[in-house]
Amino acid sequence: MSAALDESSADKSAWPLLLSERTWGPFRLGVALATAAAATWCYLIGEYTGYYLNFFQGSLALTAGSMIGMLLVLLAAGPTCIRFGIDSVASTKPQFGSTGWMIPALMQFVSIIGWNSLLLIFFAKSLTQLLIVLGWLTPGMGSRFIVPLTTLFACVFVYWVLLRGASGVTRISGFLVLHVFVGLWMLWLLVSHQWPALVAARPALARPDALWNYTTGVEIGISSLLSWWAYIGAMIRMAPNGRTAAVPVMLGMGAPVPLLSMIGIAGVLVLKSSDPSQWLRTVGGPVYAVIALSFVAAANLGTAIAGIYASAVGLRNFRQIEKLPWRVVLLLTLAPVALVGILIPELFFAGFGAFLAFIGVAFAPLCGIQIADYYVVRRRRIDIRAIFDPSPTGQYAFWAGFNPVAIIALAVGCAVYIYLLNPLTYESHGPFRLLTASLPAAFASGLVHAVLTSWFVVPSGRGGYRRA
Amino acid sequence: MPAPRGKIASSDSLPAELEHRIGGLESGRECGDDFDAVSLCWLLVLGVLMPAGLLLIGWLA
Secondary structure, X not given: OOHHHHHHOHHHOOOOOOHHHOOOOHHHHHHHXXXXXXXXXXXXXXXXXXXXXXXXXXXXXXHHHHHHHHHHHHHHHHHHHHHHOOOOOHHHHHHHOOOOOHHHHHHHHHHHHHHHHHHHHHHHHHHXXXXXXXXXXXXXXXXXXXXXXXXXXXXXXXXXXXXXXXXXXXXXXXXXXXXXXXXXXXXXXXXXXXXXXXXXXXXXXXXXXXXXXXXXXXXXXXXXXXXXXXXXXXXXXXXXXXXXXXXXXXXXXXXXXXXXXXXXXXXXXXXXXXXXXXXXXXXXXXXXXXXXXXXXXXXHHHHHHHHHHHHHHHHOOOHHHXXXXXXXXXXXXXXXXXXXXXXXXXXXXXXXXXXXXXXXXXXXXXHHHHHHHXXXXXOOOOOHHHHOOOOOOOHHHOEOXXXXXXXXXXXHHHHHHHHHEOOOOOOXXXXXXXXXXXXXXXXXXXXXXXXXXXXXXXXXXXXXXXXX | OEOOOOOOEOOOOOEHHHHXXXXXXXXXXXXXXXXXXHHHHHHHHHHHHHHHHHHHHHHHO
């Protein structure tokens, strides 16, 4: 294999990228991240916020929560990914061990595949609606034939784009990022047409406790953005340093979600529907409906491309998959999405959201563990060789490849989160109304990880920690 | 297109291409810089101060 070929395909592996291969500047990174972040989930996030808060408070709480969540993700995975050009999954090996990293890898895979199955089904439904609005399709055929077919078409398109690796992501995002501006136009349209109703609207599920409602809005923002942990490493490793990545991540990935979620907040408050493809037809007729449906389709496709890329790079950390051709890894990553979209789209639509809610619970503790480990326990010292050393004597082998301390800390964080806030029922306990659930969960995990590591792991000489 | 991998295993069984990449990182030549003071300031502004301000405005409204 020639050196040139090695470099051209480096972004399709989980191996560290060389500085010469990390060519994304702030603008390119910001555009790619914005394309990845803006999707149909923004309406769902906005819808949930709009159940508890009015437009003004909901927008501010969601924006604040999103920026806090983005900061946590960036501080957790960012430094290791940026310094060494590796992805999010590889960045967890110093905490979870040379085999234990499979736990975050599984979280990433399930989260990305689950969400992207939903997004591609959304894409298929939007495309089907678009064809109906244009008069090219008879209503009623959609769910049985067209949705599976368009899901398959979307998977083939994603596969084709990603054959080029990261350059496929950046090429398509340069075009698809336009949908963010279409989204802002839709927001302006709704706000300008419905301002009096929007100001007067009262959230449907608001509780008597105003602070609880407000904190819930913040929590929705934080927990939504924490899911970006799964995506962020594969994208920011294309940037050469922290300064290049910091602002594009915060503004490119952190800001579009709350901005576009305002469409969902306004929609559910005024028109009782967060999905613009439903209400825009009422507001502006078929032309606006076509624009909205095209927007939804483009948005979901852009996110799916970034997600499948991140997941495929994450899978490369498995030794067996590391050696497979890129096209086979892409097929392995896309196969579950295609099967879900073709065989069980409606069943998946109805039930998988609950599972994903619980998967999301684990990202706050994961971030807490990584932040505590990197900044407090290791004091920024990471051994890149140990990250790629799978031997039982490697520095990050801990005990049989697993670090029990990180696993305990992860479990404690999840328990804290679920005690404070049940993500399905939104029943809360204790100091949730003052602290949210994600922040205490991240803090508890980080604290448990730091304390137990100092007490047990450092004295044992395992994990590559330096004794004080 | 296959992932980059070396044809010859090095002494510690890492593929040669991976060994080359790790060697570059260990020497510091291929290492990216962590967040510097300027980027940490941006993170403080965008991730802490701005959210705090927004929350205060929203709560007082």
